[in-house]
Amino acid sequence: MNCDILLTGIGLLSPLGGKESFFRALGEGAEAPCRTAGNASLPPGGLTELLGIKSPKLQLARYLDPLAKNAIVALEEAMGDAGIAPQAVAQDPYSFGILLAATRGPGATRDRAYEQLRARQGKLLSSTLFSNFGYNVAAATAAIAHGIKGPNLTMAGRSNLSLLLLRRARQLLATGRAHTVFTGFSESLANGEAARPVPEWSCIFCLERAERARQRGAGAGALLTEIELESPELAQPRPCAPALRLPRALPQPLSLAVLAEAETLELDLGDPLGIGPEYLPLLQAGRIKATERLREETGYVAFPVSARHGLALLGVAPA
Amino acid sequence: MSHQSESEENAVADKETIVKELKEILVEDLFVSIPVGEIKLEDSLSSDLGVDSVGLVELVTILEEKYRIEISSDEAASENLRTLDRLSSLVLAKIAARRGEPVVSESHG
Amino acid sequence: MGEASGRGVCLPRVLVTGLGSVSALGENTAQLWDGLLAGRSGIKPLANFRREHLRNVLAGEIRLSAAQREYAERHRLDSRIALFARLAIDEALTDAGWTLVYLQKKKVGLVLGTSLGMSLVEKSIDQLDECAGEQVETYDDFAGLVEELAEAYRVSGEALVVTTACAAGTNAIGIAKDMIRHEGYEVVLCGGVDTLDRMKYLGHSALNTLTPTLIRPFTPERDGTLFGEGAGILVLERESLAQELPTYAACAGAGYSCDAHHITGPDPSGAGAVKVMGQALGDAGIRPQDVGHINLHGSGTPLNDAMEYAAIRELFGSAAERIPVSSIKPAIGHVMGAAGALEAVATVLSLRDQRVPPTLNVAAPDPELPLNLVCGEARMAAIEHALSNSFGFGGCNGSVVFSRVNAEPWTDL
Numbered sequence: 001m002n003c004d005i006l007l008t009g010i011g012l013l014s015p016l017g018g019k020e021s022f023f024r025a026l027g028e029g030a031e032a033p034c035r036t037a038g039n040a041s042l043p044p045g046g047l048t049e050l051l052g053i054k055s056p057k058l059q060l061a062r063y064l065d066p067l068a069k070n071a072i073v074a075l076e077e078a079m080g081d082a083g084i085a086p087q088a089v090a091q092d093p094y095s096f097g098i099l100l101a102a103t104r105g106p107g108a109t110r111d112r113a114y115e116q117l118r119a120r121q122g123k124l125l126s127s128t129l130f131s132n133f134g135y136n137v138a139a140a141t142a143a144i145a146h147g148i149k150g151p152n153l154t155m156a157g158r159s160n161l162s163l164l165l166l167r168r169a170r171q172l173l174a175t176g177r178a179h180t181v182f183t184g185f186s187e188s189l190a191n192g193e194a195a196r197p198v199p200e201w202s203c204i205f206c207l208e209r210a211e212r213a214r215q216r217g218a219g220a221g222a223l224l225t226e227i228e229l230e231s232p233e234l235a236q237p238r239p240c241a242p243a244l245r246l247p248r249a250l251p252q253p254l255s256l257a258v259l260a261e262a263e264t265l266e267l268d269l270g271d272p273l274g275i276g277p278e279y280l281p282l283l284q285a286g287r288i289k290a291t292e293r294l295r296e297e298t299g300y301v302a303f304p305v306s307a308r309h310g311l312a313l314l315g316v317a318p319a
Numbered sequence: 320m321s322h323q324s325e326s327e328e329n330a331v332a333d334k335e336t337i338v339k340e341l342k343e344i345l346v347e348d349l350f351v352s353i354p355v356g357e358i359k360l361e362d363s364l365s366s367d368l369g370v371d372s373v374g375l376v377e378l379v380t381i382l383e384e385k386y387r388i389e390i391s392s393d394e395a396a397s398e399n400l401r402t403l404d405r406l407s408s409l410v411l412a413k414i415a416a417r418r419g420e421p422v423v424s425e426s427h428g
Numbered sequence: 429m430g431e432a433s434g435r436g437v438c439l440p441r442v443l444v445t446g447l448g449s450v451s452a453l454g455e456n457t458a459q460l461w462d463g464l465l466a467g468r469s470g471i472k473p474l475a476n477f478r479r480e481h482l483r484n485v486l487a488g489e490i491r492l493s494a495a496q497r498e499y500a501e502r503h504r505l506d507s508r509i510a511l512f513a514r515l516a517i518d519e520a521l522t523d524a525g526w527t528l529v530y531l532q533k534k535k536v537g538l539v540l541g542t543s544l545g546m547s548l549v550e551k552s553i554d555q556l557d558e559c560a561g562e563q564v565e566t567y568d569d570f571a572g573l574v575e576e577l578a579e580a581y582r583v584s585g586e587a588l589v590v591t592t593a594c595a596a597g598t599n600a601i602g603i604a605k606d607m608i609r610h611e612g613y614e615v616v617l618c619g620g621v622d623t624l625d626r627m628k629y630l631g632h633s634a635l636n637t638l639t640p641t642l643i644r645p646f647t648p649e650r651d652g653t654l655f656g657e658g659a660g661i662l663v664l665e666r667e668s669l670a671q672e673l674p675t676y677a678a679c680a681g682a683g684y685s686c687d688a689h690h691i692t693g694p695d696p697s698g699a700g701a702v703k704v705m706g707q708a709l710g711d712a713g714i715r716p717q718d719v720g721h722i723n724l725h726g727s728g729t730p731l732n733d734a735m736e737y738a739a740i741r742e743l744f745g746s747a748a749e750r751i752p753v754s755s756i757k758p759a760i761g762h763v764m765g766a767a768g769a770l771e772a773v774a775t776v777l778s779l780r781d782q783r784v785p786p787t788l789n790v791a792a793p794d795p796e797l798p799l800n801l802v803c804g805e806a807r808m809a810a811i812e813h814a815l816s817n818s819f820g821f822g823g824c825n826g827s828v829v830f831s832r833v834n835a836e837p838w839t840d841l
Binding site: 061093094097098102103104105107110114117122123124125126127130131132133134135136137139140141143144146147148149150151152153154155156157161164167168171172174175177 | 480481543544547548558559567568570571574586587588589590591592593599603606607610611627630631632633634635636683684685686687688689690691692699700703707711820821822823824
């Protein structure tokens, strides 16, 4: 598919806060606040309650699963970050799409419904809660909240799902089914356990056809591309991971991390920017070989995905 | 929401009790976000309390189960469910009919 | 061979070369199709889980045969959803003439749709009552299902599960088609799979989506749907590959849209449905009047059928009263995430045989929804292009167009 696609905005909601505080906390090795027996200062509820987020869009229904709320907020941030006004969506709602990963789905809602069902001696399952059981609830609710009527897809898969979603988004954009797709995830890692950081995350990228972004005067975005692997066993280079090329090289190149097919990485949240050296042995052993293109250019951003933490971290290729 | 025992058959069903129970159902089972103490009798179920058509169906089902009454879909679609006031009157009338009692139409206190 | 795109690049056509089905009408595609054409019903009283407190105890349930159980044992399968998926994939691959030895040399993908799958119950072949009371560990089981299937069928490319509720099967087929047409995939196994369990029936009882009687789509008496289970699988291939074996149809177009209206009810104006059907037709390069048959979503709920009629009326205009349409949900139930896939199988066979199966339980269609609804008996029809619709919870919509292999694409000269 020959179609330039740009990342123009990011929205992020995490137990460590929004975009800026999340990355700062990563660099500092900070921990997310834990709701333990002794820590009564944290408000009850999910992530939006913890972070004190009160968007009017969160009032759109009597009941919303936390994942739906988080998707509404993260999408709104991505939209704002990309400089897309709500009026632009309202004028052309079918040209905007949503594509989310959901492997676990609305567990909090299901748990609550089961508890209620037990209390009712198994007779009456709450229809309000059952309406929110589906894996596509976060994406569908975000669509209602923002009036987005283009392709609305939710997918589950292996642990590199967030990466694969970039390819699925590229398909939707390159085939002209939408000119903007909000892609990402809204997920929880566990259901309502008390003594943990609130285990919810949402990260949504705004991906657009480059010509559309240029036409509306968007700022320079990161170009979606693909890292290819060469190997003696392969007849031709094989695409291995979507990647983003930054508009300019970083002043201080950091080490490279390359995702090899279905391998997942165990990453230490305390030291995310030093993930490169672990992979040099793989490079040296010839199990992964960077292509010419990768070696020569600067500013590639690869997205390894941590199975344990369910999030995408960034690594940057050296000059 | 717990189910009441057989003694519920003989419990007093007056407007005040029913209204209190309805408010609890609205908050606990239908996730109405307004606190019980702030819900008013004249509140519209749909526009003030955010109970949409799916919620109304659920509310009717819960009421039928809890009070052992039947509310037809015509009754559910009509003015009877417009406000909390009318709804509680309907429930009261249905309970009385089930027990073969005359309807108590006004609340006391 | 391929069709010229706007930029003069020749894009390959996508062909359907194999079909696999497991449904309430039988263990394979032939039994499904024979049953549909004969007007048989696979709806039966529930036997796989308890019936108390349910608004209806009828469903398009599958009672596992000895052969199916033996297959599960032989492959050491411990989940019903994996069983259905593998039975159907096996049939489809055999039908398409692929063995794994040859398949693993190609660029192959797997895209399946499901709604809730087995996420509400303990994993099993047939113990499907509500979970005993403790937290259910199966919420994130789709990743496991995908891994299992990708390994079993040596899928070297992407393996995904689409979870857009009732539109999932149709969406999966669209994604698979585009993977071949635009991303260099050679073969993609696609479709949908879903299972019945008590939690789903309790939920739909509470939501009043269930009819207290039978599914009667597009009739004045319609009052809800019934659910079914099973799997539908299509083998899609790039045209250059599909040589000697007979091909069923071309998968010509797909559309996606979202109502952005309500978490369960459709947008009554049908705007989302108009959009999704129009997008599929545009993708296939055909006009509304070129469509010879529509396989309806036709779930039989008061809201869906009225909306689907309004949308078809708006998009097809006067052709709406001419095009033979049908819903197979009364025969096999609404198979949720597999509905779009099983309905695609039926649509493809309608194209092959130039016959439309009847819509069951229709004494007289609703005069307020005047479509050419095929009921009573199967009907012969001249079909060059056929459309299948799926409208899911959350307002997620999907449409897919299949064309006869030798149909000429309409071009603007």
